Amino acid sequence: MTRTTRCTSRSISGGGLGLACLLLPCLFSALAVAAEPTASARQAAATVLELMATGDADLEAVALERVRYGLRGTWFTAAAGECLPRLPPARQARLLAALADRGDPAALPAARSLASSSDDDVRLAAVGFFGRMGEPQDLPFLLAALARGGRDAAVARRALIEFPAADAVRAAATTAPPPTQAVLIEVLADRRDRKALPIFAAAADGDPSARPAAVGALARCGTARELDALVRPFFQTAGDDRKAAEAAIVAVCTTGSDAGTAAESLVAGFAKLDPERQEAMLPVLARVGGPAVMAIVDGLVADPTTRRRGLEALARWPDATVTDRLLAIHTATDDADEKQLILNALIRIAPLPDNRLDDAGRLALLETTLGLCDRADDRVRVIERANAIRTYEAFRFVAGFLDDPTLADAACRSVVELAHHRTLRDAHKAEFMAALDKVLATSKNPELRDRATRYKAGQTWDRKQKG
Numbered sequence: 123m124t125r126t127t128r129c130t131s132r133s134i135s136g137g138g139l140g141l142a143c144l145l146l147p148c149l150f151s152a153l154a155v156a157a158e159p160t161a162s163a164r165q166a167a168a169t170v171l172e173l174m175a176t177g178d179a180d181l182e183a184v185a186l187e188r189v190r191y192g193l194r195g196t197w198f199t200a201a202a203g204e205c206l207p208r209l210p211p212a213r214q215a216r217l218l219a220a221l222a223d224r225g226d227p228a229a230l231p232a233a234r235s236l237a238s239s240s241d242d243d244v245r246l247a248a249v250g251f252f253g254r255m256g257e258p259q260d261l262p263f264l265l266a267a268l269a270r271g272g273r274d275a276a277v278a279r280r281a282l283i284e285f286p287a288a289d290a291v292r293a294a295a296t297t298a299p300p301p302t303q304a305v306l307i308e309v310l311a312d313r314r315d316r317k318a319l320p321i322f323a324a325a326a327d328g329d330p331s332a333r334p335a336a337v338g339a340l341a342r343c344g345t346a347r348e349l350d351a352l353v354r355p356f357f358q359t360a361g362d363d364r365k366a367a368e369a370a371i372v373a374v375c376t377t378g379s380d381a382g383t384a385a386e387s388l389v390a391g392f393a394k395l396d397p398e399r400q401e402a403m404l405p406v407l408a409r410v411g412g413p414a415v416m417a418i419v420d421g422l423v424a425d426p427t428t429r430r431r432g433l434e435a436l437a438r439w440p441d442a443t444v445t446d447r448l449l450a451i452h453t454a455t456d457d458a459d460e461k462q463l464i465l466n467a468l469i470r471i472a473p474l475p476d477n478r479l480d481d482a483g484r485l486a487l488l489e490t491t492l493g494l495c496d497r498a499d500d501r502v503r504v505i506e507r508a509n510a511i512r513t514y515e516a517f518r519f520v521a522g523f524l525d526d527p528t529l530a531d532a533a534c535r536s537v538v539e540l541a542h543h544r545t546l547r548d549a550h551k552a553e554f555m556a557a558l559d560k561v562l563a564t565s566k567n568p569e570l571r572d573r574a575t576r577y578k579a580g581q582t583w584d585r586k587q588k589g
Contacts (some may be wrong), residue, residue, distance in 0.1 A: 159197050167198050173219060182213065189220040196228040197417050203232030211241035216245040227255045237263050246277045252282025258290040265294060268305060275305075282309045288317070297322050304335035311339035317394065319343060323351035333359075334366060341370035346384035349374055353391065356406070357399060368406050374411045376440065389414045401431065408435035411443075423451075433460060437467035442476035445487060452494060465494055469503050473510040481513045489519070505532040509539040514550050514564050516540065521557045534565040541577045 159167070170192065173185035189202055200220060206214050214236060214356035221229040233251040236244050237260075249267050252260040264285065267278035285291055295306035295318065307325055310318040321346065325336035333355060340348050352374065366500030375385040388410060390404055404422075407415050433451070436444055445468065452464040472488040479487065485508070492504045508520050517540045523533035537557045541547045547554045558574040565571055573583050 125320070155320070159195065163193060163195075163198075167193060167201055167535055171202065174205065174209065182216070185219040186216060189217065192222045194215050196226060199226040199228040200223060203229045206232045207366070209411075211239070211244050214239075215241070215243040215247040218244070218251055221255045222247075222251040225255065226258075230255060230257065230260075234260070234263075242273065246273065246340065249274070249281050253284040254286075256281075256285055258287045261285070261287065261290045261294060265302065268302060273513070279305065279309060282306070283312045288313065288315060291315075292318050292321060300329045300331040303329075304332040306330065307335040307339050311335075311342050313364070314343060314422060316343060316354045318349055320346065323348045326351045327354050330363075334363065337363075337370045341366075341373040344370065344374040345378055346374070346380050346387050349384050349387055349391075353388075353403075357402065367439075368409070372409045373408050385410050385412055387416070389418070392418070398571075404431060404435050405438055408438040409440055411440045416444075432462055437463055437470075439467070439471065440474075442471045442474045442479065442484070445471060445476070449490070465491070465500060469500065469507055471506075473507050481511055482515065485511050485513070485516050485519060499505060501529060502532040505529055505536055509536040512540065512543055512546055514546065514553075517546070517550070517554070521560075524557065524560045531566050531567075534561045534567070537561055538570050538573050538577070542573070542583065544582075547577060 166188075170185045170188045173181045176182070180301055199221065202217065209217060218229075218236065220435060221232070229251070233248045235241045237248045237252075239245045239248070245267075249264060252264055256264070264278045264281055265349045267274040269275075274293060279444045281292060288376070291310060291313075291425070292315065295303055295310060297521060298306055302309050303325065307318075307322060310321065318339075322339040324349075325332045325338055327333075328336075332426055337352065339357060340352055344352065352371045356364060356371065357365060359491075371388065375381055375388055378384055388407065389412075392400060392407055396401060405417075408419065418431050419435045422428040422435065436447060436451075437472070448464050448468050452461055452468070455461055455464075468487075472491050476484065488504060488508055488511070492501060495504060505523055508516050517537065520533050520536040520540070523529040524537065526533070537554075538561055541554050541558060555578060558578050561574045562571055567572075576583050
């Protein structure tokens with residue numbers, strides 16, 4: 123190492139150091155584009171590295187800023203990297219982080235030399251560095267950090283999401299033991315790595331410990347091509363695992379990049395299933411919806427032996443396009459159980475988006491549904507569902523029940539939920555303030571009272587932190 127780039131801990135006089143700090147911004151601006159280090163550049167580098175060694179936090183901050191955005195060139199990156207072993211651990215970690223921000227892989231050898239440091243911060247800084255500029259040979263270090271758990275695993279997971287060598291991550295996901303494979307599958311899904319879809323499909327149909335991660339990854343990224351890899355675990359599992367597979371199938375068939383093709387494939391596959399499996403798959407099919415599925419459901423409803431299954435499928439429909447059918451069935455049937463099933467479906471579906479209905483139409487449907495309710499708990503659910511329609515008319519509808527002893531609690535919840543939307547609240551401030559006063563006079567719920575108080579004062583409420 124040359125004398126001008128040697129990291130040193132020798133003292134620098136206060137006056138000279140202050141002058142260096144003042145001159146550094148100008149000096150680096152002038153030298154940033156230098157292709158080769160001039161004498162002035164080498165002197166600037168020496169000054170930066172000396173600032174790193176002083177132990178003064180303010181001067182170190184100046185130096186780190188120059189490492190990140192000052193002198194350019196591999197020569198300076200290498201010089202800073204060679205300085206790392208001579209620094210105390212805390213400064214090693216900060217310099218390594220600055221080198222990662224610098225974005226020059228010339229610092230890789232220095233990062234590798236610190237990858238096994240006994241100091242947690244240094245080791246984690248190396249993990250972060252590899253996430254930004256690592257090469258395939260650095261992946262084992264990240265996997266080892268992942269296996270250690272705790273803070274190491276959390277930092278390693280973030281690093282793997284950024285890791286430049288995507289091929290290496292995919293290769294590791296195919297050979298890693300199931301617990302690590304599950305994490306790598308989640309990482310690949312976070313990377314939106316479509317080349318990893320065959321890995322997700324194989325894992326969804328493979329070891330049970332990696333299956334949930336694979337099913338979740340396919341729910342986020344899957345296409346019609348991977349649909350069979352979700353259908354198989356759907357039939358092979360039960361409980362939460364089956365629910366996850368169902369949700370993934372629905373996601374691929376309704377929101378995936380080729381959702382239409384996937385839905386057609388699901389319907390075609392349904393026709394080939396034996397009756398027992400058709401019965402298990404029907405609720406999934408109903409959540410996908412569409413004309414082809416409706417034809418299947420209509421056939422089931424028309425047959426007295428399968429009518430109940432068909433009605434249950436209608437009740438799971440993903441949008442409000444079935445409301446006319448539901449209303450007609452509710453009117454025509456004398457069966458109390460069927461009426462309740464259809465009513466439950468209407469309460470759920472009425473406020474859902476429907477291309478045929480605007481907000482006024484959705485509210486009208488909800489009011490119609492309220493008129494069909496004989497039980498107080500059903501009316502409560504209607505009032506609570508109304509807050510999904512974010513309009514002044516919906517607010518007036520629910521506020522009208524604040525004085526009804528059986529519906530006041532539900533009305534309080536919906537008024538407060540609608541008041542959460544500042545634009546709506548401020549546009550009709552007087553009416554909202556009066557309704558929130560009623561909430562404060564009526565509700566015993568601490569959270570509702572807190573929210574009402576905040577909204578009256580023009581404040582916000584954090585739905586996650588609740589305060």
